[in-house]
Amino acid sequence: SYVLTQPPSVSVAPGQTARITCAGTNIGSKTVHWYQQKPGQAPVLVVYDDSDRPSGIPERLSASNSGNTATLTISRVEAGDEADYYCQVWDFTSDYVFGTGTKVTVL
């Protein structure tokens, strides 16, 4: 089965840049989506198709995907960015796979 591995946690000071990685075998050949989940809430799609943002998602959130790693970048981090973030792909053998999740803490 296909596995997506994320760091358990990332800490960042306000105004700085947070980078969340999502590692998977040849993930660059797949399409990656990213979700933000705040405590007690449902996940929200924040990036789809590797790097596109749904309407209403700020430009501070950007993403890339190449080789064996996809990355979500949050620029000029704000307190409201504190949340769990999950990557997700569709894999021919495993269907819908979510990453292990990363908790972003704003210091």
Place this chain on the structure above:
Amino acid sequence: QLQLQESGPGLVKPSETLSLTCTVSGGSISGTTYYWGWIRQPPGKGLEWVGSIYHSGSTYYNASLKSRLSMSVDTSKNQFSLRLRSMTAADAAVYYCARQNWDSHSFDFWGQGTLVAVSS
């Protein structure tokens, strides 16, 4: 604005069957570009895709749940449903329903989720 709302029991006994329904409002469940899915999240853990259904009734399920899972759709009520048999403590989770974009394979709208406990 599209909205999804899960409904069902918050407590199920071990070995019994879980039945959940997702009601879609603000849009039709019969859209050609979308599947409709269930995703679950055990307390304090990550997300797991459960299964998906098209408005025609076509389904595909997580291989690990396939033997216990069935899904159905009622287009007249704009609803789709999940039945998971032989529930165990490992099935305790928040269950989310979501719209699944077939082109991108992303889940672009989610319900608020419903917590299901398994206990006698």
